[in-house]
Amino acid sequence: MAVCEECGSHQLEIAVLEGVELERCGLCDHLQGNPQAIARLDERREAEELGYSPIVYPLVKALELVPTFHVTAASPGRVETNEFPFVFLRVAQDGLRDVERLLTSLEMANQSTRRRWVVECTLQRGLLFILRPRFWKPILEIDNNDIREARYDFKILADILSRDVKLSWWRS
Ligand SMILES: [Zn+2]
Incomplete structure:
Protein backbone atom coordinates (compact mmCIF):
# COMPACT_ATOMS: atom_id res chain seq x y z
CA MET A 1 0.00 0.00 0.00
CA GLY A 51 6.17 37.89 -7.48
CA TYR A 52 6.90 36.65 -10.99
CA SER A 53 4.47 35.28 -13.53
CA PRO A 54 5.15 31.57 -14.14
CA ILE A 55 5.50 32.47 -17.85
CA VAL A 56 8.60 34.61 -17.28
CA TYR A 57 10.13 32.85 -14.29
CA PRO A 58 12.20 30.18 -16.14
CA LEU A 59 13.86 32.94 -18.18
CA VAL A 60 14.50 35.01 -15.05
CA LYS A 61 16.18 31.98 -13.48
CA ALA A 62 18.26 31.30 -16.61
CA LEU A 63 19.49 34.92 -16.70
CA GLU A 64 20.40 34.87 -13.04
CA LEU A 65 22.65 31.86 -13.59
CA VAL A 66 25.04 34.54 -14.86
CA PRO A 67 26.74 36.05 -11.79
CA THR A 68 26.95 39.56 -13.29
CA PHE A 69 23.22 39.64 -14.18
CA HIS A 70 20.45 40.72 -11.88
CA VAL A 71 16.82 40.78 -13.03
CA THR A 72 14.87 43.64 -11.45
CA ALA A 73 11.50 43.11 -13.15
CA ALA A 74 9.89 40.88 -15.74
CA SER A 75 6.44 40.81 -17.30
CA PRO A 76 4.70 38.50 -19.79
CA GLY A 77 2.98 41.60 -21.19
CA ARG A 78 -0.71 42.39 -20.99
CA VAL A 79 -2.97 41.18 -23.73
CA GLU A 80 -5.86 43.51 -22.73
CA THR A 81 -3.76 46.66 -22.97
CA ASN A 82 -1.24 45.50 -25.58
CA GLU A 83 1.73 46.00 -23.26
CA PHE A 84 4.66 44.10 -24.63
CA PRO A 85 6.58 41.54 -22.54
CA PHE A 86 9.92 42.56 -21.08
CA VAL A 87 12.73 41.66 -18.74
CA PHE A 88 14.68 44.41 -16.95
CA LEU A 89 18.28 43.50 -16.38
CA ARG A 90 21.01 45.18 -14.35
CA VAL A 91 24.56 44.22 -15.17
CA ALA A 92 27.54 44.46 -12.83
CA GLN A 93 30.50 46.68 -13.82
CA ASP A 94 32.49 43.78 -15.22
CA GLY A 95 29.51 42.22 -17.00
CA LEU A 96 29.68 43.74 -20.49
CA ARG A 97 31.30 40.58 -21.83
CA ASP A 98 28.27 38.68 -20.56
CA VAL A 99 25.93 41.07 -22.39
CA GLU A 100 27.88 40.27 -25.55
CA ARG A 101 27.42 36.55 -24.85
CA LEU A 102 23.72 37.10 -24.19
CA LEU A 103 23.39 38.76 -27.60
CA THR A 104 25.19 35.81 -29.20
CA SER A 105 22.74 33.37 -27.59
CA LEU A 106 19.85 35.58 -28.59
CA GLU A 107 21.01 35.59 -32.18
CA MET A 108 20.73 31.80 -32.21
CA ALA A 109 17.50 31.75 -30.19
CA ASN A 110 15.88 34.15 -32.62
CA GLN A 111 15.90 31.42 -35.24
CA SER A 112 13.42 29.47 -33.09
CA THR A 113 11.34 32.23 -31.53
CA ARG A 114 8.11 33.51 -33.02
CA ARG A 115 9.20 37.12 -32.62
CA ARG A 116 12.59 38.67 -32.85
CA TRP A 117 13.98 39.48 -29.39
CA VAL A 118 16.40 42.33 -28.80
CA VAL A 119 18.30 43.89 -25.91
CA GLU A 120 17.85 47.62 -25.54
CA CYS A 121 19.85 49.78 -23.21
CA THR A 122 18.61 52.87 -21.46
CA LEU A 123 19.80 55.15 -18.68
CA GLN A 124 17.77 54.79 -15.50
CA ARG A 125 19.93 55.42 -12.44
CA GLY A 126 22.69 53.61 -14.26
CA LEU A 127 22.44 51.34 -17.26
CA LEU A 128 19.25 49.34 -17.57
CA PHE A 129 19.10 46.57 -20.16
CA ILE A 130 15.70 45.59 -21.52
CA LEU A 131 15.14 42.24 -23.16
CA ARG A 132 12.00 42.43 -25.28
CA PRO A 133 10.42 41.32 -28.53
CA ARG A 134 10.48 43.66 -31.48
CA PHE A 135 7.30 43.79 -33.53
CA TRP A 136 8.45 45.89 -36.48
CA LYS A 137 5.33 48.02 -36.51
CA PRO A 138 4.07 51.23 -34.89
CA ILE A 139 3.20 50.81 -31.21
CA LEU A 140 -0.46 51.60 -31.86
CA GLU A 141 -0.66 48.67 -34.27
CA ILE A 142 0.66 46.10 -31.79
CA ASP A 143 -2.30 43.85 -31.09
CA ASN A 144 -3.05 41.18 -28.52
CA ASN A 145 -2.04 38.45 -30.95
CA ASP A 146 1.48 39.92 -31.05
CA ILE A 147 1.64 39.79 -27.26
CA ARG A 148 0.26 36.25 -27.15
CA GLU A 149 2.78 35.03 -29.72
CA ALA A 150 5.70 36.67 -27.93
CA ARG A 151 4.72 34.85 -24.74
CA TYR A 152 5.46 31.51 -26.36
CA ASP A 153 9.05 32.66 -26.75
CA PHE A 154 9.81 32.85 -23.02
CA LYS A 155 10.21 29.10 -22.75
CA ILE A 156 12.38 28.89 -25.87
CA LEU A 157 14.62 31.68 -24.60
CA ALA A 158 14.86 30.11 -21.15
CA ASP A 159 15.79 26.70 -22.57
CA ILE A 160 18.46 28.05 -24.91
CA LEU A 161 19.94 30.43 -22.37
CA SER A 162 20.08 27.98 -19.48
CA ARG A 163 21.90 25.57 -21.83
CA ASP A 164 24.31 28.21 -23.24
CA VAL A 165 25.46 29.70 -19.95
CA LYS A 166 26.89 26.31 -19.01
CA LEU A 167 28.86 25.93 -22.26
CA SER A 168 32.57 26.62 -22.51
CA TRP A 169 32.30 29.64 -24.84
CA TRP A 170 30.16 31.41 -22.27
CA ARG A 171 32.41 30.48 -19.34
CA SER A 172 35.76 31.22 -20.96
ZN1 LIG B 1 2.33 12.99 4.71
Whole structure:
Protein backbone atom coordinates (compact mmCIF):
# COMPACT_ATOMS: atom_id res chain seq x y z
CA MET A 1 0.00 0.00 0.00
CA ALA A 2 1.28 3.47 -0.88
CA VAL A 3 2.57 5.69 1.89
CA CYS A 4 3.45 9.39 2.10
CA GLU A 5 7.18 9.82 1.42
CA GLU A 6 7.23 12.72 3.86
CA CYS A 7 5.39 11.48 6.97
CA GLY A 8 4.65 7.80 6.30
CA SER A 9 0.90 8.26 6.50
CA HIS A 10 -1.39 5.98 4.47
CA GLN A 11 -3.98 8.71 3.96
CA LEU A 12 -3.19 9.40 0.33
CA GLU A 13 -5.77 10.98 -1.91
CA ILE A 14 -5.69 11.44 -5.67
CA ALA A 15 -5.32 15.08 -6.65
CA VAL A 16 -5.48 16.28 -10.27
CA LEU A 17 -3.18 19.27 -10.73
CA GLU A 18 -2.22 20.78 -14.08
CA GLY A 19 -3.98 17.88 -15.76
CA VAL A 20 -1.81 15.27 -14.05
CA GLU A 21 -2.90 12.78 -11.38
CA LEU A 22 -0.79 13.08 -8.25
CA GLU A 23 -1.07 11.72 -4.72
CA ARG A 24 -1.66 14.15 -1.91
CA CYS A 25 -1.14 13.21 1.72
CA GLY A 26 -4.24 13.91 3.78
CA LEU A 27 -2.08 14.41 6.87
CA CYS A 28 0.80 16.68 5.81
CA ASP A 29 -0.30 17.90 2.33
CA HIS A 30 2.84 16.45 0.70
CA LEU A 31 2.47 15.82 -3.06
CA GLN A 32 4.04 12.88 -4.81
CA GLY A 33 3.90 11.16 -8.19
CA ASN A 34 5.00 12.35 -11.65
CA PRO A 35 8.35 14.15 -11.04
CA GLN A 36 7.98 16.57 -13.98
CA ALA A 37 4.54 17.67 -12.80
CA ILE A 38 5.86 18.12 -9.23
CA ALA A 39 8.81 20.17 -10.54
CA ARG A 40 6.44 22.38 -12.56
CA LEU A 41 4.25 22.96 -9.50
CA ASP A 42 7.29 23.75 -7.34
CA GLU A 43 8.52 26.24 -9.91
CA ARG A 44 5.09 27.85 -10.10
CA ARG A 45 4.98 28.21 -6.32
CA GLU A 46 8.50 29.65 -6.27
CA ALA A 47 7.57 32.16 -9.01
CA GLU A 48 4.50 33.27 -7.07
CA GLU A 49 6.52 33.75 -3.89
CA LEU A 50 8.96 35.98 -5.75
CA GLY A 51 6.17 37.89 -7.48
CA TYR A 52 6.90 36.65 -10.99
CA SER A 53 4.47 35.28 -13.53
CA PRO A 54 5.15 31.57 -14.14
CA ILE A 55 5.50 32.47 -17.85
CA VAL A 56 8.60 34.61 -17.28
CA TYR A 57 10.13 32.85 -14.29
CA PRO A 58 12.20 30.18 -16.14
CA LEU A 59 13.86 32.94 -18.18
CA VAL A 60 14.50 35.01 -15.05
CA LYS A 61 16.18 31.98 -13.48
CA ALA A 62 18.26 31.30 -16.61
CA LEU A 63 19.49 34.92 -16.70
CA GLU A 64 20.40 34.87 -13.04
CA LEU A 65 22.65 31.86 -13.59
CA VAL A 66 25.04 34.54 -14.86
CA PRO A 67 26.74 36.05 -11.79
CA THR A 68 26.95 39.56 -13.29
CA PHE A 69 23.22 39.64 -14.18
CA HIS A 70 20.45 40.72 -11.88
CA VAL A 71 16.82 40.78 -13.03
CA THR A 72 14.87 43.64 -11.45
CA ALA A 73 11.50 43.11 -13.15
CA ALA A 74 9.89 40.88 -15.74
CA SER A 75 6.44 40.81 -17.30
CA PRO A 76 4.70 38.50 -19.79
CA GLY A 77 2.98 41.60 -21.19
CA ARG A 78 -0.71 42.39 -20.99
CA VAL A 79 -2.97 41.18 -23.73
CA GLU A 80 -5.86 43.51 -22.73
CA THR A 81 -3.76 46.66 -22.97
CA ASN A 82 -1.24 45.50 -25.58
CA GLU A 83 1.73 46.00 -23.26
CA PHE A 84 4.66 44.10 -24.63
CA PRO A 85 6.58 41.54 -22.54
CA PHE A 86 9.92 42.56 -21.08
CA VAL A 87 12.73 41.66 -18.74
CA PHE A 88 14.68 44.41 -16.95
CA LEU A 89 18.28 43.50 -16.38
CA ARG A 90 21.01 45.18 -14.35
CA VAL A 91 24.56 44.22 -15.17
CA ALA A 92 27.54 44.46 -12.83
CA GLN A 93 30.50 46.68 -13.82
CA ASP A 94 32.49 43.78 -15.22
CA GLY A 95 29.51 42.22 -17.00
CA LEU A 96 29.68 43.74 -20.49
CA ARG A 97 31.30 40.58 -21.83
CA ASP A 98 28.27 38.68 -20.56
CA VAL A 99 25.93 41.07 -22.39
CA GLU A 100 27.88 40.27 -25.55
CA ARG A 101 27.42 36.55 -24.85
CA LEU A 102 23.72 37.10 -24.19
CA LEU A 103 23.39 38.76 -27.60
CA THR A 104 25.19 35.81 -29.20
CA SER A 105 22.74 33.37 -27.59
CA LEU A 106 19.85 35.58 -28.59
CA GLU A 107 21.01 35.59 -32.18
CA MET A 108 20.73 31.80 -32.21
CA ALA A 109 17.50 31.75 -30.19
CA ASN A 110 15.88 34.15 -32.62
CA GLN A 111 15.90 31.42 -35.24
CA SER A 112 13.42 29.47 -33.09
CA THR A 113 11.34 32.23 -31.53
CA ARG A 114 8.11 33.51 -33.02
CA ARG A 115 9.20 37.12 -32.62
CA ARG A 116 12.59 38.67 -32.85
CA TRP A 117 13.98 39.48 -29.39
CA VAL A 118 16.40 42.33 -28.80
CA VAL A 119 18.30 43.89 -25.91
CA GLU A 120 17.85 47.62 -25.54
CA CYS A 121 19.85 49.78 -23.21
CA THR A 122 18.61 52.87 -21.46
CA LEU A 123 19.80 55.15 -18.68
CA GLN A 124 17.77 54.79 -15.50
CA ARG A 125 19.93 55.42 -12.44
CA GLY A 126 22.69 53.61 -14.26
CA LEU A 127 22.44 51.34 -17.26
CA LEU A 128 19.25 49.34 -17.57
CA PHE A 129 19.10 46.57 -20.16
CA ILE A 130 15.70 45.59 -21.52
CA LEU A 131 15.14 42.24 -23.16
CA ARG A 132 12.00 42.43 -25.28
CA PRO A 133 10.42 41.32 -28.53
CA ARG A 134 10.48 43.66 -31.48
CA PHE A 135 7.30 43.79 -33.53
CA TRP A 136 8.45 45.89 -36.48
CA LYS A 137 5.33 48.02 -36.51
CA PRO A 138 4.07 51.23 -34.89
CA ILE A 139 3.20 50.81 -31.21
CA LEU A 140 -0.46 51.60 -31.86
CA GLU A 141 -0.66 48.67 -34.27
CA ILE A 142 0.66 46.10 -31.79
CA ASP A 143 -2.30 43.85 -31.09
CA ASN A 144 -3.05 41.18 -28.52
CA ASN A 145 -2.04 38.45 -30.95
CA ASP A 146 1.48 39.92 -31.05
CA ILE A 147 1.64 39.79 -27.26
CA ARG A 148 0.26 36.25 -27.15
CA GLU A 149 2.78 35.03 -29.72
CA ALA A 150 5.70 36.67 -27.93
CA ARG A 151 4.72 34.85 -24.74
CA TYR A 152 5.46 31.51 -26.36
CA ASP A 153 9.05 32.66 -26.75
CA PHE A 154 9.81 32.85 -23.02
CA LYS A 155 10.21 29.10 -22.75
CA ILE A 156 12.38 28.89 -25.87
CA LEU A 157 14.62 31.68 -24.60
CA ALA A 158 14.86 30.11 -21.15
CA ASP A 159 15.79 26.70 -22.57
CA ILE A 160 18.46 28.05 -24.91
CA LEU A 161 19.94 30.43 -22.37
CA SER A 162 20.08 27.98 -19.48
CA ARG A 163 21.90 25.57 -21.83
CA ASP A 164 24.31 28.21 -23.24
CA VAL A 165 25.46 29.70 -19.95
CA LYS A 166 26.89 26.31 -19.01
CA LEU A 167 28.86 25.93 -22.26
CA SER A 168 32.57 26.62 -22.51
CA TRP A 169 32.30 29.64 -24.84
CA TRP A 170 30.16 31.41 -22.27
CA ARG A 171 32.41 30.48 -19.34
CA SER A 172 35.76 31.22 -20.96
ZN1 LIG B 1 2.33 12.99 4.71
